[in-house]
Structure formats: C-alpha cells, structure tokens
Amino acid sequence: MATILSGKEVAQDIRADIAKEVDRLKEKGVTPALTVVLVGEDPASQSYVTGKMRACEEVGMRSEVIRMPDTISQQELLDTVERLNQNPNVHGILVQLPLPPQIEEKAVIETIDPRKDVDGFHPINIGKLMIGDDTFVSCTPAGIIELIKRTGTSLKGKRVVVVGRSNIVGKPVSLLLLQEHATVTICHSHTQDLTAITKQADVLIVAVGRAGLIGKEHVSPGTVVIDVGVNRNEAGKLVGDVRFDEVLDQASWITPVPGGVGPLTITMLLKNTVKAAKQIENVD
Ligand code: NDP
Numbered sequence: 001m002a003t004i005l006s007g008k009e010v011a012q013d014i015r016a017d018i019a020k021e022v023d024r025l026k027e028k029g030v031t032p033a034l035t036v037v038l039v040g041e042d043p044a045s046q047s048y049v050t051g052k053m054r055a056c057e058e059v060g061m062r063s064e065v066i067r068m069p070d071t072i073s074q075q076e077l078l079d080t081v082e083r084l085n086q087n088p089n090v091h092g093i094l095v096q097l098p099l100p101p102q103i104e105e106k107a108v109i110e111t112i113d114p115r116k117d118v119d120g121f122h123p124i125n126i127g128k129l130m131i132g133d134d135t136f137v138s139c140t141p142a143g144i145i146e147l148i149k150r151t152g153t154s155l156k157g158k159r160v161v162v163v164g165r166s167n168i169v170g171k172p173v174s175l176l177l178l179q180e181h182a183t184v185t186i187c188h189s190h191t192q193d194l195t196a197i198t199k200q201a202d203v204l205i206v207a208v209g210r211a212g213l214i215g216k217e218h219v220s221p222g223t224v225v226i227d228v229g230v231n232r233n234e235a236g237k238l239v240g241d242v243r244f245d246e247v248l249d250q251a252s253w254i255t256p257v258p259g260g261v262g263p264l265t266i267t268m269l270l271k272n273t274v275k276a277a278k279q280i281e282n283v284d
Contacts, residue, residue, distance in 0.1 A: 002225070002251035003151075007143070010150050011263035018270050019059040025274070025283060026060065032277035033062035034092040034118065034269070035084055039077065039103070040070030045096045052094070055266045061273060064090075070100040077103055078111050085113040091280050092118035092273035115280060118272035121168065129175050136272045141173035143264025144205060144226055145180065151253045153203065153224055155180035161198050163187045163214070163241075164207035169228055173205060194218070206241040216246040225251040228261050 022032060034056055038049050049065055056063035066080060077095070084093045093116045095108050109117075114124040120138035128135035148155065160182040164170035170186060177184045182203070187194055198204055198218040206214050207228035219225060229241030240257030247254055255261055278284065 002248050002254040005147055005151060005224075005226075005253045005255045005260065007147060007255060007260045007263040010147060011267040014146070014264075014267050015055070015059055015270065018267070018274060021274055022060040025277065028283050030277055030281045030283050031060075031062050032091050032274045033064070033089055034094065034273045035064045035066060035087075035090045037066045037068065037077070037080060037084075037093070037095045039068045039072060039096070039099055042098070045098075049096055052266055052269060055270055056273075059270055061270065072100075072103075074103045074107060077108055081108060081111045085111075085116065088280075090116065091277040092116055092269075094119050094269070116276055118269055118276055120172070120272065126167070126172065129172060132179060136275070137176065137268070138168055138172050139265045139268035139272065140169050140207075140228065140261060141176055142268040142271075143261055144169075144173050144228065145176050146264055146268070147226060147255065147261065148203060148224060151224055153253075155182040155203070158182050158202040159185070159200055160203040160205065161185045161187060161201035162205045162207070163191075163194070163198065164205075164209075164228070166207065169207035173207070208241045210241055211239050212243045213241045214247065215243045216250050219247050219250040221250055222252045223250065225254045226261065227255050227257050230257060230262070 036049050036052055053063050084090050093112050099105050109121045112122055114122045117125050117136055120136040125135045129137060160177050162170050162174050165186050165188045174184045174186050185197055187197055195218050199220045201223055203224040205226045209229055211231035211233050225242055225247055227240035227242040231239050233239045238258050
C-alpha cells in the first residue's frame, strides 16, 4: 500500500520558510510584491488567482490583481504588462492563462520582463533551464521535484517516465530531472505501447489531462507516482490522470488530486517572487 504524498503538508513546510524569508527581507526594507493580471471571468482562473493572492498574504508578501474584461485587445494587455515591467514596486508578474482567443499568449509571455517572469514561461528563462543556468523554473515542474525529494527518493540514476510533453509541465520537468541525473523518458499521444514504458519507471509523472488514463496495469510495484492531471469526472468531482484507488496498492508513494501537486505550484510561485525581489532590489 502506497504512502500518500500530501502536497498540502509539504507546501505548508516550505511556506513557513518563505514567510521567515519575507520577514527578513522586510527588515531590509524590501517587501516582495506579485501582480497577477486576470483577463475575463473564467471561474477556474478566478479561483486559481484567489488562491495565489491568499498565499501571498499568508507569507506577508504584497499582491495585487489587475482585472481586465475579456473584450480587451492584445495591445491593451501588452501595454499593461509593459507598465508593470517599468514599475519598480512590482517584482513578479503573472498573466493568468488561458487568454481570450483575440490575444496571442506567446506575445504576452514574451513581453514580460524575464527578470519578473515568476511563472518561468519566458523563452529566455526556458532557454536558461535548458542549458542549466540559474533561472525562474516554472512552478509546477519545480513543485514536482520538491515533492519527489520529500519521499527521500534520490533521482540519481533512476528511470523516470514523464507522460505528457507540454511546455508548462512535461518538457520543463524532464529538464529538471536530467539536472538531477535521472534517466528520463518522455511519452506523448503518439507513444506506442505506453504500458510497457511506464512499467519500467521508478518514478512516474503523469501530466496529460485525461481522467483515469493510468491504471494499475501501467505501474510496477514500488513506483513513486506523481499525478499532475486535474480533471472533472462525470459527477463533477476533481480527479487526476491516475486511477488513484487502483494504483494505491502498487505504488510506494502517490500524490492525491486535489491536494498533491497543486499546493506546490502556488508555493513555487511565492518562492520565485521572493527570488525576483532579491535580484531586482539587489539584497541577499
Ligand atoms: P497539455 O494538454 O498541454 O499536454 C498534454 C500532454 O499529454 C501532451 O503532450 C499530449 O501529447 C499528452 N497526451 C495526450 N493524450 C495522451 C495519451 N493518450 N497518452 C500519452 N500522452 C498523451 O496539458 P498540460 O501539460 O498543460 O496539463 C496536463 C494536466 O496537468 C492537465 O490536467 C492540467 O490541468 C494539469 N495541470 C495541473 C497543474 C497543477 O498545478 N496541479 C498545473 C498545470 C497543469 P501531444 O503532445 O502528442 O499532444
């Protein structure tokens, strides 16, 4: 029977450390500050943004939401981002995705000053991750690594299978795993015989967005299973990509959904904002 890897508990530990760090920075006259831009009224986005604001407040950081209607033009949004780039009181900028169809996400991400890109989506930051330079690592991948480390599992030499190759989860987490000296296999919708590959994993990370894609037939005994997926089943309940109840018997560790990777994502955003504040204000 697997041990449940609670993201909530890990997140609480890390947030306590972040709160101390924020206090220390405040004594030096610097209060880390995050601004989130929210376009439109998508309920999921609104709830994510509320969670981010609450988390900032809890650790003593400053935070602000700029709300814009979903009818705005791309230029209006780019102008807003530019103003935030120039504002010395803003250390971290996050534009909540997805954006309405008239706005190209790529153009918006590329307009954010890479020094304030606390989501780690700017091509400069992704390029730095690729070559192993210090950078803002995007929050979900960073959170996944943090969770795996909390199991006491060393990634060095381990066989890690990542299912999903998106730019926000699958690819960056694979690069971080390589930095940890894991042997990484990335699977996607064209992968043949997924089961044969996932069964070889010491650590299995699933970031697809399909409820129940991974079952016990995919998992060998003793595997650490990290379920990134967030889906709603027919009953409207939040579920992951992994059939939790089935895999619980096979895995050594497993993350629940909700309460697994999610809380770590916001925590890493706080960490990145503190890092941005230190770099911009030039304080240690
Ligand atoms: P994307 O839709 O961008 O990517 C999904 C990936 O899964 C693609 O690479 C796709 O392959 C692959 N895929 C699709 N079907 C299969 C299949 N049958 N077998 C193997 N691979 C498949 O999703 P994201 O990476 O943005 O998100 C993944 C999930 O994680 C979602 O449920 C999302 O809600 C959740 N998420 C959770 C976060 C959290 O904080 N907890 C944060 C971010 C995401 P291909 O490239 O070939 O299309």
